[in-house]
Amino acid sequence: MSDVDEDVVAASDDEEMMTAPEVLQRLEEAWIxxxxxxxxxxxxxxxxxCMLDQINQMTENLKRCKKQDFRAAVHKMEIDRIRYVLxxxxxxxxxxxxxxxxxxxxxxxxxxxxxxxxxxxxxxSYAKEYVSxxxxxxxxxxxxQMPEIIRGFDAVKECVRPNLESYIFLKVKEATPGVLLxxxxxDGRDEEVDLExxxxxxxxxxxxxxxxxSGAVVFI
Amino acid sequence: MLGEKALELIKEMxxxxxxxxxxxxxxxxxxxxxxxxxxxQQNQDDVNATVxxxxxxxxxxxxxxxxxxxxxxxxxxxxYNRLERxxxxxxxxxxxxxxxxxxxLCDPEIEWFARYSKNLATYSRSLGEGSGLxxxxxxxxxxxxxxxxxxxxxxxxxxxxxxxxxxxxKNTTHYLPMSSCQHxxxxxxxxxxx
Numbered sequence: 093m094s095d096v097d098e099d100v101v102a103a104s105d106d107e108e109m110m111t112a113p114e115v116l117q118r119l120e121e122a123w124i125x126x127x128x129x130x131x132x133x134x135x136x137x138x139x140x141x142c143m144l145d146q147i148n149q150m151t152e153n154l155k156r157c158k159k160q161d162f163r164a165a166v167h168k169m170e171i172d173r174i175r176y177v178l179x180x181x182x183x184x185x186x187x188x189x190x191x192x193x194x195x196x197x198x199x200x201x202x203x204x205x206x207x208x209x210x211x212x213x214x215x216x217s218y219a220k221e222y223v224s225x226x227x228x229x230x231x232x233x234x235x236x237q238m239p240e241i242i243r244g245f246d247a248v249k250e251c252v253r254p255n256l257e258s259y260i261f262l263k264v265k266e267a268t269p270g271v272l273l274x275x276x277x278x279d280g281r282d283e284e285v286d287l288e289x290x291x292x293x294x295x296x297x298x299x300x301x302x303x304x305x306s307g308a309v310v311f312i
Numbered sequence: 313m314l315g316e317k318a319l320e321l322i323k324e325m326x327x328x329x330x331x332x333x334x335x336x337x338x339x340x341x342x343x344x345x346x347x348x349x350x351x352x353q354q355n356q357d358d359v360n361a362t363v364x365x366x367x368x369x370x371x372x373x374x375x376x377x378x379x380x381x382x383x384x385x386x387x388x389x390x391x392y393n394r395l396e397r398x399x400x401x402x403x404x405x406x407x408x409x410x411x412x413x414x415x416x417l418c419d420p421e422i423e424w425f426a427r428y429s430k431n432l433a434t435y436s437r438s439l440g441e442g443s444g445l446x447x448x449x450x451x452x453x454x455x456x457x458x459x460x461x462x463x464x465x466x467x468x469x470x471x472x473x474x475x476x477x478x479x480x481x482k483n484t485t486h487y488l489p490m491s492s493c494q495h496x497x498x499x500x501x502x503x504x505x506x
Contacts, residue, residue: 144440165457172454172491179450182439186447190399214438221431226395229424234387237345239352242380250388 115142116174121310123181128261128311130297131254132188132196133304135212143178147171185215193219194251223247256298263292266308273299314351314379317343318386325393333397336418341387348383351376398425402432403448404498449494459490461502470496 110118119139126133150171157164189196189211197219200209211219227245235243257276269286273295287293287303292312303309317340328334355376358369398421401409407429409417417425437444467480472492480486480496485505496502 141440144443144445148440148443168457169454172450172457175445176450176453179445179447180453182445183447186435214435218431218435221434222428225424225427225431226392229395229420230388230391232420233391233418234341234345234384238348238384239380242348242352242384 112146115139115146116177119143119181120177123177123184125304125311126181126184126188129304130258130260131256132185132192132210134208134210135185135215137212137214140178140182143174147174147178186218188254189215189219190222191252192254193223194247195253197223198248256301257296259294260297260300261292261294261312262300262304262309263312264289264309268303268308271299271303314347315382315386317347318383321390322386325390333394333401333413333416335416336394336421337390338418341390344383344387348380351380351383394421395424399428401425402429406448406495406499407433449491451494451498454490457489457491458487459493460505461486461488461493461497462505463501464503465501467496467501 119136122133122136122139150167154164154167154171196211197216200211200216203209209216227247230245235245264287267287267289270284271287273283273285275281275283285293287309300309304311321337321340321344324334324337324340355373358373362369398417401413402425405413407426409425414422432447436446439445462485463480463482466482469477470480470493471477472488478486478488480501486502488502493502497504
């Protein structure tokens with residue numbers, strides 16, 4: 093049986109070469125961030141597709157090896173684990189997509205560059221269908237029987253939005269000096285902190301979201 | 313009292329938070345809608361009776377309008393929260409609901425459930441460039457490849473991967489691969505023995 097773990101695979105659009113363990117590590121990072129973040133993070137379809145492909149390959153390889161081979165059990169366990177991470181990651185995303193469907197669609201509609209969208213094309217069509225199925229249900233069951241002037245359904249007014257001011261724990265991967273912490277009480281007590289590599293903080297999501305995008309910090 | 317029925321709907325959802333989804337309260341919803349029609353009619357009458365420049369009816373109209381808005385909001389909240397619970401059912405039971413739960417849903421809700429199931433299936437299939445991944449599997453982190461399970465119902469023949477067939481009879485225990493029997497555990501056919 094060939095050792096699939098050492099295969100070198102291409103994982104992103106710019107054909108950056110990564111080994112399978114690296115892809116898995118990136119995926120696990122994305123998984124933790126997604127679970128901690130109050131809002132939906134940018135989709136990682138490349139990582140997901142690549143890892144799914146790997147699982148399928150590994151499963152194929154396993155079929156070819158003998159049943160008594162004790163290595164098979166270890167590999168199978170590994171496949172189960174990876175599949176759990178994958179589906180848990182996608183489940184967390186789906187949950188957020190459903191909760192904030194309208195908000196996310198609106199946000200993505202205002203983005204010009206297609207590669208900057210938070211939702212993948214499949215997720216976007218899922219969200220659209222979800223929103224429209226909800227709306228038509230409301231229309232059918234109650235709105236149509238209401239007096240005319242109050243019948244309108246304003247999704248913008250009713251939709252749920254993520255709380256971007258919530259606090260999250262984070263760990264610094266690259267030292268970043270001079271992060272500005274704004275004082276929301278309006279007393280002008282803004283603060284600047286230098287984030288040191290390896291240290292951990294508790295901060296508001298809004299202050300660190302750019303650093304998260306650039307990969308300078310991860311959530312824990 | 314104005315808006316009392318609407319509040320009842322909300323309370324009903326709140327009370328049943330951890331339990332079974334209560335039956336769709338058709339009667340109450342209809343009463344709320346009737347109240348809204350009546351309020352609207354009264355408002356129409358008052359508006360028509362108002363001569364230009366006169367303000368004596370305004371407070372009444374405002375109050376009724378506020379009640380209308382509130383009733384609408386309560387109704388939507390009721391429906392929305394029910395849909396959220398129905399969505400959770402899809403994840404717990406798969407795309408076929410047990411009859412004792414299904415009877416608590418109204419027809420449009422059953423329709424919505426089917427639409428949601430379809431949407432979820434379409435999305436699951438699209439994963440991994442078309443190879444698909446069922447997200448309702450692997451709910452818990454795997455600890456072992458095999459698990460010991462006890463059979464709670466007569467299920468009949470069940471094919472484990474690679475063509476091995478086991479017969480699941482009531483009160484028998486088996487040692488099966490987790491990945492192939494977890495949906496039976498969720499359906500309540502099998503019970504995991506620790």
